[in-house]
Amino acid sequence: MPALTFGLRPVAPYRLDLTAWALRRRGRNIVDRWDGSTYRRVVVIDGTPLEVVVTQIGSCERPRLTVTVFGRARPEMRSTITQLLVRMLGLRADLKPFYIIAARDRRLAPLVEEFRGLKPPRFPSTFEALVNAIACQQLSLTVGIELLNRVAIECGPSISIAGTEQHAFPSAEDILRLKAQTFRQLGFSYGKAHSLLALAQEIVTGTLNPDHMQVLDNASAVENLQKLHGVGRWTAEYVLLRGLGRIDTFPGDDVGARNRLALWLGGNKPLDYDRVKRTVRRWQPYAGVVYFHLLLAGLTKSGEITREGTCLE
Numbered sequence: 001m002p003a004l005t006f007g008l009r010p011v012a013p014y015r016l017d018l019t020a021w022a023l024r025r026r027g028r029n030i031v032d033r034w035d036g037s038t039y040r041r042v043v044v045i046d047g048t049p050l051e052v053v054v055t056q057i058g059s060c061e062r063p064r065l066t067v068t069v070f071g072r073a074r075p076e077m078r079s080t081i082t083q084l085l086v087r088m089l090g091l092r093a094d095l096k097p098f099y100i101i102a103a104r105d106r107r108l109a110p111l112v113e114e115f116r117g118l119k120p121p122r123f124p125s126t127f128e129a130l131v132n133a134i135a136c137q138q139l140s141l142t143v144g145i146e147l148l149n150r151v152a153i154e155c156g157p158s159i160s161i162a163g164t165e166q167h168a169f170p171s172a173e174d175i176l177r178l179k180a181q182t183f184r185q186l187g188f189s190y191g192k193a194h195s196l197l198a199l200a201q202e203i204v205t206g207t208l209n210p211d212h213m214q215v216l217d218n219a220s221a222v223e224n225l226q227k228l229h230g231v232g233r234w235t236a237e238y239v240l241l242r243g244l245g246r247i248d249t250f251p252g253d254d255v256g257a258r259n260r261l262a263l264w265l266g267g268n269k270p271l272d273y274d275r276v277k278r279t280v281r282r283w284q285p286y287a288g289v290v291y292f293h294l295l296l297a298g299l300t301k302s303g304e305i306t307r308e309g310t311c312l313e
Helices: 016-024 075-088 096-103 108-114 126-136 141-155 172-176 180-186 190-205 210-215 218-225 233-242 255-265 273-283 287-302
Strands: 004-008 038-045 048-056 065-070 158-161 164-167
Touching: 004 075, 016 048, 016 287, 038 075, 038 164, 048 075, 048 158, 065 075, 096 108, 108 287, 126 141, 126 190, 126 210, 126 233, 141 172, 141 180, 172 190, 180 190, 210 218, 218 233, 255 273, 255 287, 273 287
Parallel strands: none
Antiparallel strands: 004 065, 038 048, 048 065, 158 164
């Protein structure tokens, strides 16, 4: 039986399915799950693993969400869960100015209309964004997601739902319980293992609080992020967008993203970092929102996302 049930009203237009896909990126993601009608994730509140289930019951233009929480949830946890969902699922993001920009752009307008209701998602914490980015460095996203799944199974808190064990994303303390050799056995390089363990150690000891970077401007945040072991420009910009919610950031070193951008623009030359930055300037301060739309276009083309909508129109 659910411990908590409550409703939320996102800023319209809103589509949970599209936003959940932009967050999870691959169908094999076991932390952020989508079954065709509901988004599910195990979160840890006050040391208690809880299964949070979100369903959209309103239309794209008049959206309403139902949130159901399973596990030992208490009424006072509702506020924390709401704040997490607002952050992760872009519930308060008002993209009306972006839609105005898109309507005036002959190429962008049909892309935005196809995925109308997509909101920019964020990882629940900057730490999780960093771990995701480090795991996916110099690998395909499919392989990176598989590595992250293995870490979640190995050390992430879990809860049994209908006889099935579901795993939360591990905390810094959870990561520190693993040895470098364990990461190697899970498929990580020693370099990545060292980066993840060093990051977790700094957070646990209080040397680093990555969420404090929220108050920094983009340039300062990138500079500070690149001081961390194993963090380069791509990782820093990825964390800017997906961790700190800087929707003006299009990670220019993201090979998949810039290939999608070049293909979509119909160019016959690959884009380098500087050309990406010049290209996306016309859509500022929403270059990151275009990034998410191109991601969904790629997932649709590959068959990860079907074209059947789940929102009432």
